[in-house]
Amino acid sequence: MRNSPTRFRRSRATTAIRIAGASVAVAVATLTFVHLGSVTAAPPTPTLEAFAEEVQISPDAPVQGDTVTVLIAAPGRARVTVQFDGAAVPIFSAPGGAVRALIGTDPDMAAGSHSVRVTAKAANGTIHHFSRMIKLQSGRFAVRSVTLPAHTYALINPKNAAIEREALGPALSRRTPTTLWHGPFQLPSTGVMDSPYGLQGFYNGHRAWWHMGVDFAAPEGDPVTATNDGVVVLARALPLGGTTVVIDHGQGVETEYIHLSAFVVREGDHVEKGTVIARVGATGLVTGPSLHWGLFVNGIPVNPLFWTAAHPGLTAP
């Protein structure tokens, strides 16, 4: 049950409410760059044809927790930037000579309209750019109340939150330029998923947080497997997450596995999808054996189940 004390990013008003885990149809919108002119005021040149011709943004109607993929095809030598609501989004290479920006959304991001702006500047100074509004749907997340024993509840304090932040901050701030994941992510446990992403949590009657991943009920000692290829960048015991593993999958995508009982891997290990990395446990802020799986995109805790499906330009084989 990863939640707010470990946050280390923006705080915004929480919106809520829609069925968590609702499947999202992936629609790819194809849009063509608008030529706005060149800084030299020259007429359009043939280099434009070799330029980025189209931008694909998917899904067409994202729900809070989804990851929005902005794919700019064949940019050639153009310098491409992407902004989301005016803030720069990291750009990385994608298959086929394209470049890609990933925008993580979560329950803290207000439902409604958000802007995506793509700019491509050619070596000769020609600038193309295009903007599009995307409409983020509310996740309509349910509420859960958790009652923790006093000694467990006492773990929730500023000192422990700071320890977690210091440990997880560097791991989740990694922006490895290459893609290490291949295809859809797979579930890390065969246990039953008993707590969905985005639940609005009340602990011992107060402290409203939301659930930044999915939980699996599994017996202590059950194997926990890597959800995709990557590098283990954190494997250590933390006060709230308990025994914790973080895997870097490249391009700002990381997964975390918490409340473990034992490590099978160490920091620096390369793992493949399905590699056993740890054992289910009951360490940290839990009431019994449970595996919490989280997935971060540029530090945003998104819905990991979105990544278990084949999405064009992201996880499609």
Ligand SMILES: [Zn+2]
């Ligand atoms: Zn959890």
